[in-house]
Amino acid sequence: MQATAYTYDPVTRSGSVLLDDGTPVEFGAPAFDAGGLRLLRPGQRVRIETEVSERAGAAPRVTLVTLQTF
DSSP: OEEEEEEEETTTTEEEEEETTSOEEEEOHHHHHHTTOSOOOTTOEEEEEEEOOSSTTOOOEEEEEEEOOO
16 A cells, blocks of 8 residues: 655654545554665655554554555
8 A cells, every 4th residue: 555654753763654545544663664664754655554453443553664666
């Protein structure tokens, strides 16, 4: 799934992305580390992988953030 980097904190290696419909989704350090990135700037296009929670209505959990390449 594609998204746009929205926020990123280099100290905690966590942040958020905006899905193409404008929905913000947060990610933690494990998702950032899984993508092998060293830095992320707001506005960059990224590819994310998510895991759906079994709780009804829960937001998807981001498991990987990496740069979108063509």
